[in-house]
Amino acid sequence: MNYYIITPETFELLDKAEVHFKRKSIDASKMLIATTEDVEERIRKFNNINTCSDYTFTNSSDWVGDGTGVEVEELEEGGYIPVIDD
Numbered sequence: 001m002n003y004y005i006i007t008p009e010t011f012e013l014l015d016k017a018e019v020h021f022k023r024k025s026i027d028a029s030k031m032l033i034a035t036t037e038d039v040e041e042r043i044r045k046f047n048n049i050n051t052c053s054d055y056t057f058t059n060s061s062d063w064v065g066d067g068t069g070v071e072v073e074e075l076e077e078g079g080y081i082p083v084i085d086d
Helices: 008-013 049-058 072-077
Strands: 002-006 019-024 031-035 044-046
Touching (some): 002 049, 008 031, 031 049
Antiparallel strands (some): 002 031, 002 044
């Protein structure tokens, strides 16, 4: 699995069947995703799931706004369903 921060425009180009997890930033200017695809057009790539989760805790105001972050378990569970994507 690959973990990235990307723009909404880049997300539109991805194969949604390969996306396992997606979370929009609070201001909706970027997305945190887990995917099996290699994404070249990205803001940031994480080496592993733990680094990705840690980043969201360090930058919680961008992702959750309550002083916490995205837990590793939440990234593992995924749950992205393209059919009901908002």
